[in-house]
Amino acid sequence: MGAHQRGFHGDSVFRHHRVGTDGGAAPASRVSVETFVHEINWTALFIFLGLFAFISWLGFAAARWRKGDLDQLHEWGLGGRRFGTVITWFLVGGDIYTAYTFIAVPALAFGAGAVAFFAVPYTVMIYPLLFLVFRRLWHVCHKHGYITAGDFVRGRFGNRWLALAVTVTGILATMPYIALQLVGIQVVIGALGVSGSGLVGDIPLLAAFVVLAAFTYSSGLRAPASIAVVKDLLIYVTALAAVIVIPIQLGGFAKIFAAVPAKQLLLAPPGPHSTGSYSGYATLALGSALALFLYPHSLTGVLSASSGAAIRRNAAMLPGYTIMLGLLALFGFFVIAAGVDKLPQYAAGFQQFGSNFAVPALLLHSFPSWFVGIAFAAIGIGALVPAAIMSIAAANLYTRNIHREFINKNPTARQESRVAKLVSLGVKVGALVFILFVPTKFAIQLQLLGGIWIIQTLPAVMLGAYTRWFNGWALIAGWAVGIVAGTTMAFATGLTTTFPLVIGGYTFPGYTAVFTVLLNLFVAILLTPLMNGLGFRGAAADETAAADYTA
């Protein structure tokens, strides 16, 4: 979720708040490690470690599950496309609703209020897209053995440079997303009271990272798929218990919402000559929804399904996660009502992690230690699942659309999967180094840019699923214009998500990604007849046929 962030999916909101309302005052992740004097919670830590050990074993054992030849890229990187409706549900759910979402969406509700709920309409809008567009993509990818969006674009438009643009965008947008998952683990480890100064304080994170890297390397997509099942059971137990128990402790929902400041409770009604927070809220939801399945890790989840019907069934079943996400967003208000942020024992945590500490503090405050252990394990494991899928997706992209296209044109299956395994390792090391040595704020800002970048692949990938009318070179031009305009607009607004577009004295604040993808589309439509006229046809013809897109 991001955000779905969010996101983008859910995750994007966090940045909006962090960077927007906080004035970028987020403390660097390691600033006050020494001052973080929190008692180690042994019971919780013990249960946390026990659950972690269990899923580590599961991750390695997964290599033998629905066994396939892991020296084939589609076996390692797509689980052999053998996941049925239920496993796909867990896998795509693990993709969209990440640990960071669970931390950041309530944190946004806690800090900024109603706008955090945009994650709910956003995830409502993705399911018609999944049902209609991505079922078509699944069919064509299945038929032609495509593993990535780059493969599809290459086959559809016969233009390897367009495929390269899609690939590079995907990898760049994914990297900061992986880094943010590690932030999720950092927060719960800190909340367990494990701390230290300098690199010693980072040892727990390093340990979690080594486990993640090892089982992804050996088992491929089967590892996060099997762990996702455990993770979701833990998350559902935690969310349900919290949503029932905490309101009772606090004296009911009416009391909780009464504690929320009035101006945070609803969106601010827009002033004259502006669509105000309404257009901001709606475009944030729309743009995040459009961007979500363009992220490589979402497509990896979709393509690993065993049939188009499994995907359509999931479009009806995945809203189960949205309900949970909505309930989790309410956690932010529980925090306000419980006054956890004012209690001295959590002051250090809030100082170190900012509003990201809201959910862990609430759980520590409301539940016995053994349950805190389960809840924190749910969040920590919830970070490993998407991090694993993301690194696999990035590795698939590199292997297929950069290495095979430009470096080694005829790899054996074994060489291909070996490259992918090594790249997945490299991607994760990159994310880890980033989190350890760069302030968290930059990862958050980069992910914001990532959302604006990834949506620029929409004309080639999503519209490409319906039409080949576009000229490949015109799509590249549109993509470039979108990337440059989006990045410029993001910097012009101080790296916030919304840009106030002024047309004839009327202001439309909206999500930058939505504005720029429209511009991108406009350029692509304008240039297509021109490029065709100048003779810039794609090098190869469309290798897909209309019938490939349906069952």
Add this chain to the structure above:
Amino acid sequence: MLFVLQFCVPLWPPLYNRAEPTLIGIPFFYWFQLLWVLISAVFTAIVYFATTE
């Protein structure tokens, strides 16, 4: 048609940006959007069964 409705309602915040009526103490803004998730799941299921033999 159902998909168009499912898609467009959340895009119009003035429709649901209000506190009343509340449901077990939850303002309209929150419970309506959660309810819409359930409605959209039902819509999707209807489309699924209508398009599957």
